[in-house]
Amino acid sequence: KSAPPEVPYWIPYLGSAIAFSVNPLKFYADNRKKYGDVFTYTMVGRKFTVCLGIEGNNFVFNAKLADVSAEESYKPLTTPVFGKGVVYDCPNHMLMEQKKFVKWGMSNDAFRAYVPEIEEETRNYFQRWNNKTGGRGDLFKAMGELIINTASRTLMGPEIRALMDDSVAQLYHDLDDGFQPINMFFEWLPLPSYFRRDNAHIKMRNIFKQVIDDRRTNNVTDKTDMLQSLLNQTYKDGTPFTDVDACHLMIALLMAGQHTSSTTATWALLHLAEHPHLIKELLAEQKDVLGSLDTPLSFDAMKNMTLLENVIRETLRLRPPIIMILRKVIRPITYPGTDYVIPKGNYIAASPIATQVDEQFYKNAMHFDPHRWNSIKEEESGESVDYGFGKIAGGGARNPNLPFGAGRHRCIGETFAYVQLKTVISTFVRMYDMELTEKGMPGQDFTKMFVQPVLPVEINYTPRK
């Protein structure tokens, strides 16, 4: 029995941080050749044991609570931003219940109501690009601003949406600055951005609290947004889920849904601009399903837009915003099928991005091809998945494509994200035609918490008649 092999490094403490953040995929590929699927590297004084391949994905996502902890990995980053008592600042069983509270606010009826709202927000936002001749637009900035509007209108409720244009957007920005990799490694640094983050947290919580207080004073009960669904919840053991807990969970949802969705929308549109025939196919699909491009979009109609769905699926395969899932080892664990014992104190890391771009699973893996998903069959039970190379039993986490994770910490926002992205992308292509600029496709910036395109991200657009 021995610890997994370690990647040597020359800069003490910093370790492999630079090589990793410049290009994690190359870093993994180079070291995989030398050490196999499981190896340890040092970054900023911490040891990360990455577990590659579908077995690695399964090992990390399904690791036992007694062996590993997500809280110990993410808490320094998340608690100052979200606040106390929720997500990673409470025992795991409470997080599991919080995820159930949230799920009630993500029903099909809620989604039916959200689609026209998101369509309207998208139209209103992109009116500002409208002129006769078209021009060049900053897609990344636009998607960031639009998703704040759509997510706040649908999940946070009309009161918060009304505030979005001014002060809340700034607070959001300050929270965001406090949600970077540096915050994870250097919790106690007295940086100005940390003070701004803490200030923004208090102000944001107070805004949510005020909205809740007003709803309670006026006996408002007819709202269908997420905020309303979090009020008056109780844990199974009788502990009340307080209004302050609800405020903190709302901030968490805001942070979880914002960059993940806005970068995905940006990449999806960039890939469409790269492959203009797909834009034509998307419009033809809309006409086919709705009869006309003037028919408003709806949740139920979009379920029949297979290409639209596959554009998003393919975008998340190639450009997943979250590329490293961490759990801190709290009891030494043996990696199955090996003699490796991963020591207590290490982090185990899954990087499904590695399997998502692996030629073993996806032919011509770096090529954007939404149609590839026509021939990949996922059985509804999730029991097995046919990726064209034979069925994989227990598809759940032994799965090459896991942009939303798997297991107990799996994303609960997937359906909402799809609904939001489908509506934004469909509305945008109805309004504008687009092309890449002479700079072509931007590269990936892996130094951000949520991987994003290297800025600036611009496209050339022309309004449709």
Ligand code: HEM
């Ligand atoms: C968890 C990805 C959108 C809320 C996760 C995880 C991933 C992920 C990979 C697993 C984290 C882990 O295992 O450590 C994404 C992507 C999104 C997206 C790619 C969009 C394209 C959203 C949205 C919301 C949301 C819109 C809420 C409105 C959550 C929550 C968790 C989660 C509450 C659970 C964390 C836990 O149990 O530890 N997401 N997410 N996500 N996500 Fe998402």
